[in-house]
Amino acid sequence: QSALTQPASVSGSPGQSITISCTGTSSDVGGYNSVSWYQQHPGKAPKLMIYDVNNRPSGVSNRFSGSKSGNTASLTISGLQAEDEADYYCSSYTSSSPYVFGTGTKVTVL
Amino acid sequence: EVQLVESGGGLVQPGGSLRLSCAASGFTFINYAMNWVRQAPGKGLEWVSAISGSGSSTYYAASVKGRFTISRDNSQNTLYLQMNSLRAEDTAVYYCAKKRIGSYTFDYWGQGTLVTVSS
Numbered sequence: 001q002s003a004l005t006q007p008a009s010v011s012g013s014p015g016q017s018i019t020i021s022c023t024g025t026s027s028d029v030g031g032y033n034s035v036s037w038y039q040q041h042p043g044k045a046p047k048l049m050i051y052d053v054n055n056r057p058s059g060v061s062n063r064f065s066g067s068k069s070g071n072t073a074s075l076t077i078s079g080l081q082a083e084d085e086a087d088y089y090c091s092s093y094t095s096s097s098p099y100v101f102g103t104g105t106k107v108t109v110l
Numbered sequence: 111e112v113q114l115v116e117s118g119g120g121l122v123q124p125g126g127s128l129r130l131s132c133a134a135s136g137f138t139f140i141n142y143a144m145n146w147v148r149q150a151p152g153k154g155l156e157w158v159s160a161i162s163g164s165g166s167s168t169y170y171a172a173s174v175k176g177r178f179t180i181s182r183d184n185s186q187n188t189l190y191l192q193m194n195s196l197r198a199e200d201t202a203v204y205y206c207a208k209k210r211i212g213s214y215t216f217d218y219w220g221q222g223t224l225v226t227v228s229s
Contacts, residue, residue: 001172003154036215038155045205045222046147046155051215089155093214098169099145099157 004029004090004102011108017078020105022090023071028100030071034093037066037075041086049088050075077107085109112136112218114206119223126196126227132189132206132220139187140164143209145216146180146191148202148225156202159191160209174200196227 005023012018022029022037029035035053038046048057050066053073063078073092077084090102118130132144146158159180160169168180179192189206203224207216 032214034214036213038216040155045219046216047219048210048215048217051210051213051217057217091155091157091215097157097171098160099214101147101155101157104154 001028001094001097001100004092004100006088006090006102006105008103009106009108011110012077012080013110014080014082016080017076018080018107020075020077020088020090020107022073022075022092022102024073024092024094024100025071027096028092028094029068029073029090031095032093033068035066035068035073036091037064038089038091039084039086040089046089080109082109112208114208114218114220116204116206116220116223119204119225121226121228122196123229124197124227127192127194128196128225130191130193130204130206130223130225132191134187134189134206134208137208139182140184142211144182144189145207145209146189147205147207147216147219148200149205149222150199150202153202158204161189193225196225198227201225201227 037050040046054066145160177195203222205222208218210217
C-alpha cells in the first residue's frame with residue numbers, strides 16, 4: 001500500500017487561506033468517505049482535525065474544513081494563524097490495509 | 111479525560127525483541143478498537159497494527175506481519191505490541207491511538223515511545 005500523495009510544503013501569510021491536497025486512488029480516498037486529517041507540532045503527538053472527509057471533532061476551530069473530489073481530498077485552513085504552523089497528514093481507509101497515511105505537508109506561516 | 115500513556119521503548123540490537131505497553135484511561139476500553147502507529151525520525155506516519163475491542167480480530171501492516179503481535183488486556187485497560195526480529199528500519203516513535211466508533215479515524219493519541227534498533 002503506497003502512501004497518499006501530499007505536497008511537501010504549503011505556506012501562507014497570517015489571515016490568508018491555504019489548501020492542502022491528498023491524492024490517492026479509488027481503493028482508498030476515492031472509494032470511501034473515510035478521510036481524516038491530523039496536525040502535528042514538532043515533538044508532539046498528532047491531533048485529529050477532520051474525520052470522515054468534512055467533520056470536525058469537538059474543540060477544533062471552524063477555520064479548518066475538509067472536502068473530497070474523486071481520488072483527491074483537501075484540507076483548507078482559513079484565517080491562517082501562527083499556531084497553525086505544523087505538519088499535516090491525511091489518512092484514509094483502504095481496502096487492503098486498512099489504513100494509509102499521506103506523505104505529510106509542512107505548513108509555514110510567513 | 112481520555113489518556114493514553116505508552117511505555118517500554120528503548121535501545122535494542124537488530125534481531126532483538128521489545129514489548130510496548132499503552133495504559134488507557136478515561137473511557138470504556140473494551141468498547142474501542144486500538145491501534146499502533148509509528149513515525150521514523152524525520153519521516154511521516156505509518157500505521158502498524160490494529161485490534162478490535164474484544165481482541166478477537168487483529169490486523170497488521172505488511173512491513174511488520176509475522177514479526178509483531180498486538181494484544182490487549184481489557185481487565186487492565188492496557189494495549190500491547192510485542193516486537194520480535196527487530197530491524198534498523200523499525201526505529202521510530204511508536205504511538206498508540208484510539209479508534210473513533212463508527213469511523214476509520216484515530217481520535218486520541220498517546221505521547222509516543224521511542225524504539226531504537228541499533229548495534
